[in-house]
Amino acid sequence: MTALPQSRLDRVGRTVLALCFVVVLLEGFDLFVYSTVIPDLIDDPDWHLTASQAGRIGSYATFGMLLGSLAIGTVTDWIGRRKTVMACATWFSLLMAFCAVAPNPTVFGLGRFLAGLALGGLIPTAMPLVMEYIGENRRGRGATWMMAGYHVGGLVVAALAIAVLPAFGWRAMFWAGAIPIVVMLPLLWRYLPESVGFLLSHGRRAEAEAVASRHHIPLDDVQPDENPRADRSAGLRTIFGPGYLVATLLFFVASFCGLLLVYGFGTWLPELMRKSGYGLGSALTFLVVTNVGAIAGMLLTGPIADRAGTKRTAAIWFLTGAVFVGILSIHLPAVLMYLAAALAGFFLFTAQTVLYGHVGYHYPSSAHATALGWIAGIGRIGSVVGPTLGGVLLDADAGVWSFYVFALAGLVGAAAMALAPGASRSRWPLFGRAGSPATS
Known part of the structure; x- marks a missing residue:
């Protein structure tokens, strides 16, 4: 750089x-x-x-x-x-x-x-x-x-x-x-x-x-x-080679689930809330507060990941986001529903970014670009599946199960990150300074 x-x-x-x-x-x-x-x-x-x-x-x-x-x-x-x-x-x-x-x-x-x-x-x-x-x-x-x-x-x-x-x-x-x-x-x-x-x-x-x-x-x-024309075959051999293959596959799963949530749940949230009995104005307000939560997550998660470790933070963020998506299926007082939507945005929309941060430290520097490109690319498949999945669920009149299917994606992402190996450094490369204890 x-x-x-x-x-x-x-x-x-x-x-x-x-x-x-x-x-x-x-x-x-x-x-x-x-x-x-x-x-x-x-x-x-x-x-x-x-x-x-x-x-x-x-x-x-x-x-x-x-x-x-x-x-x-x-x-x-x-x-x-x-x-x-x-x-x-x-x-x-x-x-x-x-x-x-x-x-x-x-x-x-x-x-x-x-x-x-x-x-x-x-x-x-x-x-x-x-x-x-x-x-x-x-x-x-x-x-x-x-x-x-x-x-x-x-x-x-x-x-x-x-x-x-x-x-x-x-x-x-x-x-x-x-x-x-x-x-x-x-x-x-x-x-x-x-x-x-x-x-x-x-x-x-x-x-x-x-x-x-x-x-x-x-x-x-x-x-x-x-050099953008540098041979990337060495990077591919690294990320799919001994010592990294299992982690690469788990990161693929987490990235797929992460972007399925970002683009699937993000696309269908107003309609899901409308089907749950809220008027269109109220349903759109849920999208407002979800993005307020996401902005807060982008600004506040980095220092937390620096202290707790990127792997642990990504797993907790996926898990907690899934919980709040599930809570949105329950009719609670309006203030609690909006709080749940904001916290869903805080955790879900930031979990993918923390995942990318962990990838930056898991692989050797020579394979960083290749690893991130492949993991983000697999995530893009999730971004294509997510909006279609939401439409199928709504046409099937799945009701609260629409929320639970998206929550399940968060749980799978959390499990993938929990099972993934740690790295030699815990600080998020976008936020941290050099030198830190092992990622947990």
């Missing part, structure tokens, strides 16, 4: 973080907007959607994200990180407008799939930029603050839906997500720098010198990124 002089990090780092936070917020808006409009889509007399069909449409976006995350490295090699971030944000914003005018479910589903291609590539491209410019000692805060933007987007879309949906309908929600790029694209073009380390690693020294000069960064202080 590139190291930049601290004298330039404060201003440039804040700018890069702020810009990436906003585009990740827009991504969160795009992904959560579908969960807010599902009740209206199912009730639309012209579309005649069943819950299963709505679930499949929800999976189109996550399948597109899977393909987009696989292809983004090639796109980045071609046009660079800065332009890739701008292209992704512009592409999924345009597809929001496309969905706003879709005449039927088929065209709408196509729009969601195409949007997913850009959604899958944004965070893997924006994160290295933030990590480079925020500074060596601030990467933990930079990573979580940027990722908090995703759930701020979910919070914004849920709050907006409470006011907009009854008055203007579901199409207005997609227009609301499409318009901000008109302001953001000029700001990204003007203020978002390219990665100097990325340019150097790709042999584009003249461009690196230009960026370094513009931001007053001594080029000699910059280390090139790892």
Whole structure:
């Protein structure tokens, strides 16, 4: 990872973080907007959607994200990180407008799939930029603050839906997500720098010198990124080899369950609560408080994982999140229900991030990228299955069992992390400092 002089990090780092936070917020808006409009889509007399069909449409976006995350490295090699971030944000914003005018479910589903291609590539491209410019000692805060933007987007879309949906309908929600790029694209073009380390690693020294000069960064202080064309076969042999195979398979299971919950439960929460007897406004409020909990989880979990260990924290987070999902199936006083929703968001939406943190310390440094890529990739399969599963459960009129199936996914994730081996260090690489006791 590139190291930049601290004298330039404060201003440039804040700018890069702020810009990436906003585009990740827009991504969160795009992904959560579908969960807010599902009740209206199912009730639309012209579309005649069943819950299963709505679930499949929800999976189109996550399948597109899977393909987009696989292809983004090639796109980045071609046009660079800065332009890739701008292209992704512009592409999924345009597809929001496309969905706003879709005449039927088929065209709408196509729009969601195409949007997913850009959604899958944004965070893997924006994160290295933030990590480079925020500074060596601030990467933990930079990573979580940027990722908090995703759930701020979910919070914004849920709050907006409470006011907009009854008055203007579901199409207005997609227009609301499409318009901000008109302001953001000029700001990204003007203020978002390219990665100097990325340019150097790709042999584009003249461009690196230009960026370094513009931001007053001594080029000699910059280390090139790892060669993206390096042979990854050694990493594959490591993660599937003796001493790591069992852990790799268990991480696959946990990652699958984690993203099944994030995208399945997250997509269907308003409709699940509506089926439980809550009005649409109240059901959307559950999405608001769930994202408030998720934001708190992103900001507070890191220091906890530093102290308790990433493996233990991930297992407890999956388990506790599953418990609160189950509690949502019980009719309790409203304040307790909202508290359960907030705590479900706190634990479930953060457990996957802690899992990634543990992976960063479990494998040797030469295999980190390969391990994380494979484990995140398997998780993406869960993100495709989750929305479809929720639709099937609702069409089957599963009632409280819909909550219990999602809770079961959390329990399986917790068991996988509990059974996984520990690592030689417990501190979360996004938050901790060097040197710590063994992971428990």
